[in-house]
Amino acid sequence: MSASAYRDIAVHIGVNAGSELTAQLAYAVALAAGCGAHLCGLFNRPPLPLVRHYMPPEVIAHHKTECERAAARARQNLDAAARAHDVSTEWHDMSGTALEAIVTQARASDLLLLSGVIAGEATAREYDRETLADDAVLALGRPVLLLPGAPPAGLPQNILIGWNGSREASRAVHDAMPLLQKAGRVTILSIDPEREGGLPGTELARHLARQDVTADLLIREGHDRDAGLLLQQTAWDIKADMIVMGAYGRGRLSETVLGGATMHMLRKAALPVLFSH
Template sequence: MLHLSGGDDGSTAERIRYGAALAAHGGAHLTGLFTRLPLPLASHYVPPALIAGHRAEVDRAAAVARQLFEDSLRRHGIAGEWIEAEGSALDSIQLYGRSTDLVILGQPVAAKADPVVGPDHGVGQLTQDLVFALGRPVIRLPQGAAPVQRFGRLLIGWNGKKEATRAVHDALPLLRLADAVIVACVGTAGLKTTPGSELARHLARHDVAVDLVVSPERDGRAGPELLQLAAQHDADLVVMGAYGYMRWRERIFGGATEAVLRQARIPVLFSH
C-alpha cells in the first residue's frame, strides 16, 4: 500500500513511480491510499472561503494523484485499487494497511502554514508511530531525492536482535528477488558467533545468498555507519529493525533508528 495526501508538496509523482515499480518487480497488487485530514474542532472560526479553498485544493490534489496512480498501473501492467479516506493519516493507514504486506510512506515535508489544518498536516511523527502501531513493515522514502526504481542490491542492518530478525523476515520476498544481498553487521560485539554467519546460513536455506560485511560500531554511531555502508555498496534499499531501545530513549539520547530517519537518502524498510 502506498500512502498519499494533499500535503505531499510535489513528491506524489515520485512516490507513485516507486510504488508501481516495486509492485511490478514483485508481481504485487498495489493499493493507493489518499488521506484527507478532518477539519479541526475550531473550524467554525475559520472563514468559509478558506475552508472552501482548502477543500478544493485537496480535491485537486486527490484527482491529480489518482490519475498518476491509474496511469502507472496501466503502464506497468499491475493490479491495484484507489482508496480515499477522511480522518487522521495514522488511523486510516492502520485500518487499510493491516490487510497488506507492506506500506510505503514519504518523508514528512517541512512545516507549512496551512490556515485550516495546521502547520505540519499532523504527520511529523507518522513513520515512527506506524512502525510501532501498524504491525506491518514500512518503507520510508527519502525527502528531496527521487528514490531509485531499481531493487537489485539490498543491504540488511544486522545486530542479532529481535527487531532486526523481524525486519529480515518481513523483507524476505524482496530479498529473494534481489540480485545481491549484503548483511552489514554493525554493533555486534556481544555476539558469541561470527557476526551474521547464522543469518547467512538461514537465508541460504531460503535461496538467498548474502555477502557479509562486519563493521564495528563507533561511539554509538550505528545508524550513520549503516548508511555509509549502504552508500559504499550502492544499495537500493536498506532493511533494518527499528527501535531496539525504548522510543523515548532513542528520541532523547539518540539511536540508530532516529539517525537513519533523519539522514537516509535512499529508501529504508523498517520493522519493529
C-alpha cells in the same frame, strides 16, 4: 505461491505531496509489478488544524478545494503508472489524520510505502511528517518502506541488511524476504558482533542461503550511537539501493521513544529503508 510473497502493497499519499509524488508512485507501481502484488492507494483528507466553526467560510472552502485537487492529481498519477505496468489498484479516499488512514487500511496489506519527505507548510497540513513516520513504523504491525524524495526506479538490486541479532532485525529480514530473493546482491552489516556473544551475521547468512539468497557479511566495530552513521556510510560505499533494518523503540502515552539508529535513518536516509518493529 511463496508464503513470504507480497500480494497486497499499500502506498500512503498525503494532501501535501509535492514534486516527489510522481517518482514515488512510479516506484510503488514498479514494486507491485515486480512482486505480482495488488496496489492500494491511501489518500487522507486531514482535518483543519483549528475548530471548524471558528474558521471563516473561505478558509474551509480553500481546504476542501486543496484536498480535491490533491486527490485528483494523485489518483491520476497512480492510475497512469498502473496502466503502464498492468498492475491492479484500488483507491481509498478517507477523511481523518494520516495515521488513522494508515492504521485503518494498511494493516490489511503486506507492506506500506510511506514518504520520508517533509512537505512544506499548507493549510491542510495536520501531521508532522517526521512524527508520522515514527508512529507508523511503531504502530502499524507491518513493515514500512520509507521513501526518499526520488527513489530509484524498479525493484531494489543491491540491498544492505543492518543486523545485530535482535528480534526487530530478525523480523525485518523475514519481512523483506520477497525483495531479498529478487535482489542481485545482498550484504549483511554486523556491527560489533562480539557484544552480541558471537557472530550473528554468520548464522543469518546461512539461513539466507537456504532461502536462495546469497549474502556477503561485513563486520564493523562501533557503538549503538554510531550504528545509523555506519549503516548510511556502508550503503554509500557499496552503492546499495535499499536498507533493511529493525526499528527499535516504543510508544509511551503520546510520546514516541526511538533508538538512535532508527531515529537517524528515519531522519537522514537518502535511499529507501524497510523498517520492521
